[in-house]
Amino acid sequence: MEFSVDTSLGYQINHVARLLARDLEARIKPEGIALGAFPALLHLWEKDGLTQKELVARLGIEQPTLAATLARMERDGLVTRRRDEGDGRVQRVRLTPKARALREVAYDAAMDVNAKALQGFDEAERELLMALLRRVILSVEGTENNG
Amino acid sequence: MEFSVDTSLGYQINHVARLLARDLEARIKPEGIALGAFPALLHLWEKDGLTQKELVARLGIEQPTLAATLARMERDGLVTRRRDEGDGRVQRVRLTPKARALREVAYDAAMDVNAKALQGFDEAERELLMALLRRVILSVEGTENNG
DNA sequence: CAATATTACATAGCAAGCTATGTATTGGAG
DNA sequence: CTCCAATACATAGCTTGCTATGTAATATTG
Known part of the structure; x- marks a missing residue:
């Protein structure tokens, strides 16, 4: 198959990761958490x-x-x-x-970011996405540069 | 719901992104591509x-x-x-x-990394994961810090 | 038990992301 | 045409990731 940015897992995962990081940072930095x-x-x-x-x-x-x-x-x-x-x-x-006092505020921030990212997902879809990501992690970690 | 690292989309996405980035870097750096x-x-x-x-x-x-x-x-x-x-x-x-000469080598490297990450996925699962990620991107980009 | 290896962490230096700000060129209003 | 705003890019300075290497404490070995 021909390579394309739109169908590349790595490219899109990287994109999502940066978006989520920016969003989380905007919420926790004002609380004093980098x-x-x-x-x-x-x-x-x-x-x-x-x-x-x-x-x-x-x-x-x-x-x-x-x-x-x-x-x-x-x-x-x-x-x-x-x-x-x-x-x-x-x-x-x-x-x-x-730091101990910031726990609940931080949890709320992270859950808000995740909820926004997963808006419109039902519970099954959310579980499915997490399960697929876990499988990816196992595949990449499991071969650790011997592929 | 209680917050947990294992069920946090942001945490796991970030993890996958770093793993894939390390893997790609190991393959393209020797070719002269950062x-x-x-x-x-x-x-x-x-x-x-x-x-x-x-x-x-x-x-x-x-x-x-x-x-x-x-x-x-x-x-x-x-x-x-x-x-x-x-x-x-x-x-x-x-x-x-x-740089023009490096195109095919780079495509191959990226496709290898993606293939390793998606080993054991059938075509439907692969499509499903990409579709779910696209929906996440739209959700996060669509609200851009107004959430 | 002295010499060496291993362990746990620190430091140096670079890449790649960000925000805030500077600079040079172009375009538009009066 | 002149002045000011907008545009396109550059620079400065920070964070957070990496690899390679240094240092101090502990464990091992002959």
């Missing part, structure tokens, strides 16, 4: 005191990317980093009270 | 000699982002920029022979 901090906060709200390594595994980003993001989050008063007693290499990341 | 140059090239292969403004409209990125990308592409010998005769403000972007 776009890159958001995924890290989601996991820390689930389980506070994670190490950098644990966060890297959960987020699927590279370690230096997270280190820089955590530095900005510390600067912005969202987290503190403290050396682990017992293992001096480990930095445990802890949410500040300010 | 990741950011790829979408611009796709449109220039369709129609050479576009202006920056026309490319910005087609790509859905901001003008300064494209200006920087074109500067890198010029540095890398993929395009030349020439002032339009008749309107001294306009820069027409033209592909170099080198």
